[in-house]
Amino acid sequence: MWQEAIGSIQWSDSKAVENPPRAFLSWCQKHSHSHDFNEILVTLSGEHFYGINGELFAFSPGIIALLPRRLPHDSGYSEHHAECIDFWIHILPHNKTTLNFIHHTPATGTVSVPVPLPSVSLLEDFRRAGALLDRMENHLDQQKAHHFVAYLLHELFGMIMDADSKSQTVNIISLVEGIKQYIMEHLTDSLSLSDLAVAAGYSSFHFHRLFLEAEGITPRNFVEGQRLKRACELLKAGQTVTSAAMDSGFSTYSQFTRVFKRQFQLSPSEWLKSTM
Numbered sequence: 001m002w003q004e005a006i007g008s009i010q011w012s013d014s015k016a017v018e019n020p021p022r023a024f025l026s027w028c029q030k031h032s033h034s035h036d037f038n039e040i041l042v043t044l045s046g047e048h049f050y051g052i053n054g055e056l057f058a059f060s061p062g063i064i065a066l067l068p069r070r071l072p073h074d075s076g077y078s079e080h081h082a083e084c085i086d087f088w089i090h091i092l093p094h095n096k097t098t099l100n101f102i103h104h105t106p107a108t109g110t111v112s113v114p115v116p117l118p119s120v121s122l123l124e125d126f127r128r129a130g131a132l133l134d135r136m137e138n139h140l141d142q143q144k145a146h147h148f149v150a151y152l153l154h155e156l157f158g159m160i161m162d163a164d165s166k167s168q169t170v171n172i173i174s175l176v177e178g179i180k181q182y183i184m185e186h187l188t189d190s191l192s193l194s195d196l197a198v199a200a201g202y203s204s205f206h207f208h209r210l211f212l213e214a215e216g217i218t219p220r221n222f223v224e225g226q227r228l229k230r231a232c233e234l235l236k237a238g239q240t241v242t243s244a245a246m247d248s249g250f251s252t253y254s255q256f257t258r259v260f261k262r263q264f265q266l267s268p269s270e271w272l273k274s275t276m
Contacts, residue, residue, distance in 0.1 A: 016055035024080040029054050032072040038091045038133045039067040042153060044101075046084030050074055059084070064153065066133060077104040091130035097123060099156075119159060125152055175200060176214040183223055187230060187249040191223045223249075224259055231256065231268070236275065241268045 028051025041050070043059040050059055051074040052067065059065070067073050074081075083105045090098045099115040117123060129152055132145035179200050183191060196219050197207035211219045227248045234244035245256035245268075257267060264271050 015057075017049060017058055020049065020056040021080070024049060025051070025056055027051075027078055027080050028056065028074055031075045031078070033075040034070045034072045035067075035090075036069055037093060038069060038130055039073075040089040040091070040149065040153075041065045041067060042087040042089075044085045044087055046082060048082035048084045048104075050081070059086075064150065066149075068133070077102070077110045079106045081106065089126070091126055091133070095123060095127045097126040097130075115160065122152070122156060122159075125155075172210055172214055176211055179211070179219075180215075180222070183226060187223075187227055188247065189249070191249070193219055196223075224263075228260065228263055231260070232271075235268060235272050244268070 032051065032054070041059075041064070043061055043063050045061060047058070047060045049056040050065075051057075052065070053072050057065065081104055084103075086102045086104070088098075088100045088102060090100075092098065097117065099117065101113040101115060102110055103113070104110045129145070129149050132141070132148055136142045136145050179196060182199055183196070189195075193204050193208060196211075197204040200207050200210075202210065208219060211222070215222060217225075227250060231244045231248040231250070234247055235241070239247065241256070242253050245253050248256070250256035250259070260266075260268050260271070266274065
């Protein structure tokens with residue numbers, strides 16, 4: 001979503017949609033409001049119409065629109081609006097700026113998610129942007145304002161994307177550590193890929209990929225390694241090979257010896273003698 005929007009950021013050409021859906025246009029004309037401050041709308045996902053000053057305009061990922069002071073625009077989203085994710089910037093008085101994601105789906109309505117400014121220095125930049133937007137008296141002023149806002153959006157979206165990436169990395173590490181702990185506590189249980197994926201809350205394919213990326217080995221290899229480690233400890237403690245195999249989570253004696261030889265190039269009995 002971010003890459004698509006950042007890669008195609010551009011100002012709307014401000015041409016109203018020809019022959020718009022009558023019911024949609026009627027709704028927009030009846031449900032509009034305005035503010036005494038500038039707003040900026042950026043579409044991040046989805047293609048949809050939005051009502052501005054009694055007309056419909058087309059939005060797609062990366063499109064920026066300025067809603068100047070007191071310009072009437074839709075007071076919300078309705079069943080007429082297509083599914084989309086829009087990013088709203090309100091440049092308020094007293095050097096205040098608010099950021100919000102709006103995720104709209106026709107069936108369930110809208111969800112608004114406020115976003116904190118990822119950098120305090122951006123407050124001053126948005127204050128300057130607001131001043132530029134207020135004094136667009138000619139084409140040169142408009143170009144300066146538009147270029148500066150587009151630059152700010154690139155910086156802002158890049159920071160948010162980086163923060164999302166770091167947050168996802170932390171969440172993945174936490175998830176994998178939790179699954180590793182789960183494995184250690186359930187070594188004698190069935191620990192197939194599908195069992196672990198269910199415990200993690202992911203599909204088998206997605207869980208396998210996340211675990212491999214985080215640990216450098218597959219979930220199966222990790223489970224086998226932990227079972228072998230416990231079996232070795234039990235053998236050293238004096239348990240028989242069969243007992244150590246069963247108490248470590250191996251389903252059969254033959255499976256245990258096969259995995260053991262593959263790992264150590266020795267049978268369990270031979271390995272035990274070599275450690276004495």
